[in-house]
Amino acid sequence: MAGLWPEDVVAGMALLAAGGMGWRMVAGRRRAATEDPGSDPARAAPPSADALSRMIEVLDLVPAAILVLDAGGRILHAGPGAWELFGDSLGAIVRHPAAQSALLRLHEGDRAEVDMVLDVPVRRAVRAQFRRVDIGRGESVVLATLLDVSEQDAVERMRTDFVAYASHELRTPLAALTGFIETLRGPAADDPPAQQRFLGVMAGQAARMQRLLDRLLMLSRVQMSEHRKPRGQVNPAAVIARVRDETAPLLDGGPATLHIDMADDLPSFPGDSDQVVQVLLNLIENAIKYGSGESDRAVRIGLRVRQAAPSAMVGVDVGATGGARNGIAFAVTDNGPGIEARHLPRLTERFYRVEGTAARRTGTGLGLAIVKHIIDRHDGRLTIDSVVGRGTAFTVWFPLAG
Ligand SMILES: Nc1ncnc2c1ncn2[C@@H]1O[C@H](COP(=O)(O)OP(=O)(O)OP(=O)(O)O)[C@@H](O)[C@H]1O
Numbered sequence: 224m225a226g227l228w229p230e231d232v233v234a235g236m237a238l239l240a241a242g243g244m245g246w247r248m249v250a251g252r253r254r255a256a257t258e259d260p261g262s263d264p265a266r267a268a269p270p271s272a273d274a275l276s277r278m279i280e281v282l283d284l285v286p287a288a289i290l291v292l293d294a295g296g297r298i299l300h301a302g303p304g305a306w307e308l309f310g311d312s313l314g315a316i317v318r319h320p321a322a323q324s325a326l327l328r329l330h331e332g333d334r335a336e337v338d339m340v341l342d343v344p345v346r347r348a349v350r351a352q353f354r355r356v357d358i359g360r361g362e363s364v365v366l367a368t369l370l371d372v373s374e375q376d377a378v379e380r381m382r383t384d385f386v387a388y389a390s391h392e393l394r395t396p397l398a399a400l401t402g403f404i405e406t407l408r409g410p411a412a413d414d415p416p417a418q419q420r421f422l423g424v425m426a427g428q429a430a431r432m433q434r435l436l437d438r439l440l441m442l443s444r445v446q447m448s449e450h451r452k453p454r455g456q457v458n459p460a461a462v463i464a465r466v467r468d469e470t471a472p473l474l475d476g477g478p479a480t481l482h483i484d485m486a487d488d489l490p491s492f493p494g495d496s497d498q499v500v501q502v503l504l505n506l507i508e509n510a511i512k513y514g515s516g517e518s519d520r521a522v523r524i525g526l527r528v529r530q531a532a533p534s535a536m537v538g539v540d541v542g543a544t545g546g547a548r549n550g551i552a553f554a555v556t557d558n559g560p561g562i563e564a565r566h567l568p569r570l571t572e573r574f575y576r577v578e579g580t581a582a583r584r585t586g587t588g589l590g591l592a593i594v595k596h597i598i599d600r601h602d603g604r605l606t607i608d609s610v611v612g613r614g615t616a617f618t619v620w621f622p623l624a625g
């Protein structure tokens with residue numbers, strides 16, 4: 224069956240059904256909705272009616288979006304699958320310039336595949352496979368099999384956007400490094416104090432590239448595991464102990480303090496402990512980094528762990544999947560500058576950073592994207608609640624088993 228097109232199967236069934244039949248008019252069938260008077264099946268000269276009617280009866284049993292067109296490319300019949308999937312857009316699909324030019328060039332026994340994008344009422348990518356089949360007495364029709372490829376199209380666009388963004392983000396520090404190398408070779412060749420200064424900046428840019436690559440690799444690993452549900456059990460107390468250890472060097476001597484408040488005897492939940500620790504580290508790192516704004520003011524970071532239903536969570540929901548089940552909620556709060564409401568739904572997008580903050584210069588914009596993918600893998604939930612001037616709360620919820 225390898226290499227067989229869906230429209231091969233359709234054409235095969237159609238030919239079987241049409242074989243040896245006489246002519247009969249197709250009466251009382253639902254016609255495709257199309258404003259083009261030229262496409263009105265009532266006006267189209269009927270080809271071998273009996274063969275056609277028999278063919279259509281069989282085609283209507285095939286669970287695919289199928290159209291039967293006359294030799295001029297006008298719709299003679301739209302199968303139930305086509306109606307269900309494309310409804311009123313069928314006329315627009317057949318009239319699409321790409322489809323029309325493929326139909327004009329279609330000879331007997333030929334087939335053609337056309338990809339097209341419909342922009343109204345919503346963007347939709349459609350792949351049409353056409354095949355002209357002989358139905359006897361010198362007549363032929365065109366069978367069209369339609370596929371909705373919008374999802375693949377969106378994934379493909381996201382992939383290309385991602386590559387463009389990632390290369391843009393890497394290009395900026397790379398351009399700075401190249402510039403400084405030129406300066407060190409030329410104007411600053413005999414200026415040791417300037418050399419030291421430039422080398423310091425260069426080390427910073429190299430570290431930025433390193434961090435970006437580390438984040439990209441982490442994101443790609445998380446995405447690769449996203450469709451495999453985690454098999455382990457996560458003990459909240461053990462997670463908090465690791466988070467306390469791993470954040471100690473970040474907090475040491477800085478303006479931020481971490482206050483942990485954990486309910487007693489919290490049950491374990493299904494998940495990947497390393498990933499849950501990663502989520503909390505990313506959130507606490509953000510609270511440390513952005514909590515003090517441009518100043519060095521003291522930041523109080525809270526980490527509160529409770530057993531809760533997702534309905535108890537407040538704030539903007541970012542990609543919720545959790546139902547009404549019970550689970551474990553980790554809330555990371557800070558008393559920093561807060562985030563304007565309009566940014567909240569977009570924070571988990573890759574490379575999204577809030578304009579005009581320290582984040583534009585220091586962050587990669589990937590930390591919360593990683594958080595979101597990990598939470599999705601766990602069927603969990605993330606809400607963000609922020610008040611400008613008061614602070615921000617990120618709450619992560621993981622379901623308990625059952
Ligand atoms: N606690 C917070 N307070 C204020 N703004 C925040 C806070 N957490 C996140 N943000 C904003 O959300 C943006 C996205 O955060 P995210 O963690 O995804 O990326 P990043 O911190 O810029 O990069 P990375 O985490 O990879 O270093 C940040 O750039 C920042 O503008």
Ligand SMILES: [Mg+2]
Nearest residue numbers: 509586590591
């Ligand atoms: Mg971050």
